[in-house]
Amino acid sequence: MSKKSKSSPSHVIGIDIGGTGTKGGIVDLAKGKLVGERVRFDTPSPATPEKVADTVEQIIAELSGRPECPGPEVPVGAAFPAIIQHGVARSAANIDKSWIDTDVDALFTERLARLVQVINDADAAGLAEARYGAGQDVDGTVLVITLGTGIGSAFIHDGRLIPNAELGHLELDGHDAETQASAVARERLGLSWSEYSTRLQRYLSHVEFLFSPELFVVGGGISKRSEEFLPALTLRTRIVPAQLKNHAGIVGAALQASRSK
Numbered sequence: 006m007s008k009k010s011k012s013s014p015s016h017v018i019g020i021d022i023g024g025t026g027t028k029g030g031i032v033d034l035a036k037g038k039l040v041g042e043r044v045r046f047d048t049p050s051p052a053t054p055e056k057v058a059d060t061v062e063q064i065i066a067e068l069s070g071r072p073e074c075p076g077p078e079v080p081v082g083a084a085f086p087a088i089i090q091h092g093v094a095r096s097a098a099n100i101d102k103s104w105i106d107t108d109v110d111a112l113f114t115e116r117l118a119r120l121v122q123v124i125n126d127a128d129a130a131g132l133a134e135a136r137y138g139a140g141q142d143v144d145g146t147v148l149v150i151t152l153g154t155g156i157g158s159a160f161i162h163d164g165r166l167i168p169n170a171e172l173g174h175l176e177l178d179g180h181d182a183e184t185q186a187s188a189v190a191r192e193r194l195g196l197s198w199s200e201y202s203t204r205l206q207r208y209l210s211h212v213e214f215l216f217s218p219e220l221f222v223v224g225g226g227i228s229k230r231s232e233e234f235l236p237a238l239t240l241r242t243r244i245v246p247a248q249l250k251n252h253a254g255i256v257g258a259a260l261q262a263s264r265s266k
């Protein structure tokens with residue numbers, strides 16, 4: 006690898022692989038913002054490793070045509086909805102089960118012929134919020150909770166990420182919490198905003214009791230409608246919507262990759 010990848014690149018590609026869409030963009034790391042438009046493809050179904058790798062390849066091909074795109078010596082970051090340890094997926098709650106034990110770093114790195122660093126999707130969002138968004142300059146524990154197909158969580162302490170927290174799988178009243186309080190659970194169960202707030206209240210008070218955070222940051226697509234449910238919550242912890250919205254995963258994945266050695 007050339008020397009260039011060891012210095013801090015200013016622009017890095019970030020990819021965010023989700024249950025329904027796979028998105029990518031070029032991130033300006035000085036600002037924590039996308040340069041140019043985001044590229045989005047449907048996540049293939051079934052979302053097997055080889056098929057998702059095809060989609061990621063397509064995204065890179067599209068971004069590579071832009072003048073601001075970093076060269077192949079700059080690592081790419083990818084956010085993925087599973088436990089990721091040393092680049093290997095260790096769970097697959099909302100993605101094809103064939104990912105379990107797949108070395109995601111190795112699969113994408115080989116396919117793209119450039120270094121790819123994978124990170125849990127909520128961890129990516131958490132890093133982005135801690136560095137550029139709602140969690141900036143907050144000391145102590147910040148919990149970033151993403152409400153989407155599942156519930157993702159990032160545990161940040163004094164600005165540092167403690168990876169793979171998986172607080173969406175806390176068992177609550179005999180259920181896996183994400184099956185009761187994710188954004189998709191709200192739709193599946195046909196809950197009104199007020200009913201949904203009651204579920205979030207139950208979930209977040211439990212998380213608050215366990216970790217006493219300084220701040221909750223609520224992310225995921227539903228955070229765009231946070232005024233529908235945040236005001237109804239009574240917690241002793243300050244709770245705010247995420248600031249990076251749909252781009253948090255892309256930005257956080259790029260940030261993580263820029264720190265790779």
Ligand code: BGC
Binds near residue numbers: 086096125153154157
């Ligand atoms: C997964 C997490 C992921 C979250 C959000 C959960 O079901 O276990 O790893 O971060 O969904 O995608």
